[in-house]
Amino acid sequence: MSKSMSKRTTNALLNTLTWAVVALSLLPILWMVLSSLRNYSDVASGQQLDGGLTFQWQNYVDMWVNVDFFSYFKNSLVICSITTVLATASATCAAYALARFRFRGSDTVSVGISVTQVIPGMLFFLPLYMLYKNIGESWGMTMLDTYHGLIFLYVALFTPASIWIMRGFFVSIPRELEDAAIIDGCSRFGAFVRIVLPISAPGIIATATFIFLLAWDELFFAWTLTSSSSVQTIPVGIRLFIGQFQQRYDLMMAAATVSTLPVLIAFLVCQRFFVKGLAAGAVKG
Amino acid sequence: MHILPGSIVRKKKFDAFPYLLLIPAVLMMLAVNLTPIIEGFMMSLLKLNQYTLSQYLDAPFVGLDNYRRVLTGEHSPIRAGMTLALRNTVLYTLAVSVLSIVIGLAVAVLLNRNFPGKNLARTLLLLPWIVPSYVVGTLWGFMWQRDVGIINIVLCDWLHLFNERPFWLLGSNSFWAIVIPTVWRGWPVMMLIFLAALQAIPEDQYEAATLDGVSKWKQFLHITLPLLKPIIVIQFMFQIIDNVYSYNIVSMMFGNGAGHPGEWADLLMPLLTRQSFSYWLFGQGAAVSFVMMMIMLIFVGVWMTTFKRSMTSDE
Numbered sequence: 177m178s179k180s181m182s183k184r185t186t187n188a189l190l191n192t193l194t195w196a197v198v199a200l201s202l203l204p205i206l207w208m209v210l211s212s213l214r215n216y217s218d219v220a221s222g223q224q225l226d227g228g229l230t231f232q233w234q235n236y237v238d239m240w241v242n243v244d245f246f247s248y249f250k251n252s253l254v255i256c257s258i259t260t261v262l263a264t265a266s267a268t269c270a271a272y273a274l275a276r277f278r279f280r281g282s283d284t285v286s287v288g289i290s291v292t293q294v295i296p297g298m299l300f301f302l303p304l305y306m307l308y309k310n311i312g313e314s315w316g317m318t319m320l321d322t323y324h325g326l327i328f329l330y331v332a333l334f335t336p337a338s339i340w341i342m343r344g345f346f347v348s349i350p351r352e353l354e355d356a357a358i359i360d361g362c363s364r365f366g367a368f369v370r371i372v373l374p375i376s377a378p379g380i381i382a383t384a385t386f387i388f389l390l391a392w393d394e395l396f397f398a399w400t401l402t403s404s405s406s407v408q409t410i411p412v413g414i415r416l417f418i419g420q421f422q423q424r425y426d427l428m429m430a431a432a433t434v435s436t437l438p439v440l441i442a443f444l445v446c447q448r449f450f451v452k453g454l455a456a457g458a459v460k461g
Numbered sequence: 462m463h464i465l466p467g468s469i470v471r472k473k474k475f476d477a478f479p480y481l482l483l484i485p486a487v488l489m490m491l492a493v494n495l496t497p498i499i500e501g502f503m504m505s506l507l508k509l510n511q512y513t514l515s516q517y518l519d520a521p522f523v524g525l526d527n528y529r530r531v532l533t534g535e536h537s538p539i540r541a542g543m544t545l546a547l548r549n550t551v552l553y554t555l556a557v558s559v560l561s562i563v564i565g566l567a568v569a570v571l572l573n574r575n576f577p578g579k580n581l582a583r584t585l586l587l588l589p590w591i592v593p594s595y596v597v598g599t600l601w602g603f604m605w606q607r608d609v610g611i612i613n614i615v616l617c618d619w620l621h622l623f624n625e626r627p628f629w630l631l632g633s634n635s636f637w638a639i640v641i642p643t644v645w646r647g648w649p650v651m652m653l654i655f656l657a658a659l660q661a662i663p664e665d666q667y668e669a670a671t672l673d674g675v676s677k678w679k680q681f682l683h684i685t686l687p688l689l690k691p692i693i694v695i696q697f698m699f700q701i702i703d704n705v706y707s708y709n710i711v712s713m714m715f716g717n718g719a720g721h722p723g724e725w726a727d728l729l730m731p732l733l734t735r736q737s738f739s740y741w742l743f744g745q746g747a748a749v750s751f752v753m754m755m756i757m758l759i760f761v762g763v764w765m766t767t768f769k770r771s772m773t774s775d776e
Binding site: 194202211220272276279307332333364395396428444447451 | 495496568576599653
């Protein structure tokens with residue numbers, strides 16, 4: 177009797193501890209949102225907790241209109257959406273080839289994918305910058321400071337890791353389904369598109385979410401390869417804003433909150449697939 | 462391995478289908494990964510500065526001179542601060558990787574029980590990881606502010622832990638000012654991975670031990686940890702790789718491109734970009750990239766050989 181009592185106490189303690197960890201890890205996010213809703217002088221003097229329920233929604237208007245955050249937001253949305261579609265497509269095709277076929281060079285491709293993770297493109301940003309600059313100068317195709325330059329780079333950077341995630345999904349699909357479709361007169365490409373892709377929808381959604389999160393978070397190349405505000409993405413915008421308005425933490429936190437929203441929504445909508453896929457892929461190695 | 466049985470029969474005839482599927486991915490990897498490595502190696506042998514930059518690969522050949530300059534330090538702006546940035550990167554990478562894995566594993570064990578709201582807790586715990594890292598840098602840079610930051614308000618005004626408000630973004634404190642936010646954003650995904658691994662361990666592994674009266678802690682040490690070892694070994698390597706190239710949090714926390722993170726918060730990637738573009742020393746910058754590449758390849762090679770057995774033991 178006393179043993180089950182002590183067990184119950186331990187459990188209650190552990191539950192409390194769990195929720196304490198949850199609360200503690202969420203506090204910075206709550207602080208960001210609260211600070212974005214306080215007026216300038218309260219935020220500048222650390223008095224966000226005073227002020228009760230009167231919120232300064234005007235911060236969001238100022239940030240959106242006066243600082244022209246809208247233009248950065250639009251650029252991020254366009255670049256990241258196109259990147260997500262293209263990278264998911266290329267990763268899905270490549271992963272299917274690696275999961276289902278054994279062919280000359282398949283090991284080389286697999287090793288190459290792993291190597292891109294150890295020495296990522298960002299390590300060689302100077303050659304990449306020069307390459308982009310010279311493609312523009314000698315071939316007349318401007319790559320620096322353009323949407324397509326950044327999108328091409330992002331698709332190429334995020335494809336390899338996505339191939340591993342998708343490959344895990346394809347391996348877990350029984351190939352009897354494709355065999356049956358091929359016997360029924362379907363071409364192999366037809367079997368891939370009409371049989372395999374629909375069943376792998378959860379995997380594709382998980383991969384697409386993963387790519388969108390990565391692209392949304394990319395500052396390094398956005399900073400080094402773009403220079404005009406018609407192309408610059410949110411992280412570049414916020415970084416430039418910090419340089420100009422160092423003390424406007426109220427607006428900075430409003431911008432930070434708004435730029436967290438799209439990825440938060442993407443995550444919450446897709447988390448059923450995403451969490452499972454990510455964990456499964458990682459555990460399988 | 463899942464291989465279509467037909468593919469063995471078809472092997473004699475050249476089969477273009479898998480190659481067609483791979484073309485886009487492989488072409489992009491060649492363009493964005495392989496070409497810059499080769500081009501970077503060529504650049505590292507050239508005298509590429511602001512005067513010769515327009516000559517690109519026709520710039521004067523200087524052999525290993527760039528390597529000598531960045532390694533032994535002869536008035537090279539790229540070299541300046543490199544030792545500190547290297548030290549910080551090593552310490553930062555180790556601190557972030559170890560803390561993320563330890564906290565992630567501990568919370569995964571905490572979550573691997575049945576209690577009301579378990580799924581909600583897991584979702585909420587993942588949220589810091591969803592916050593973009595540039596937002597993490599901006600937000601924590603704001604929270605670390607000496608006079609108006611919430612951290613000093615809590616530590617000094619509420620808990621009275623310090624008599625005088627510490628500067629978090631100056632001196633050696635700034636090292637922890639970049640480690641803590643990175644861990645805050647990094648451990649949730651470790652938690653997720655360890656939780657999935659813990660749930661895959663069958664209950665009966667623990668039943669005999671419980672009957673023998675072995676304590677939970679000893680069960681964790683002698684049953685759980687050995688089973689998790691392959692995952693820990695792999696994830697630790699991924700953590701190291703990720704954090705060595707860390708850039709976003711430091712560059713956002715310490716202001717715009719001109720901001721200097723100071724001698725305890727500067728990391729290799731922020732230093733390399735800042736110095737290369739301020740002084741237009743692309744030859745020396747490329748030499749540093751090449752040295753870093755060799756270090757990472759050697760690290761991963763040594764790690765994989767050392768832990769080869771434990772990494773493949775689960776297959």
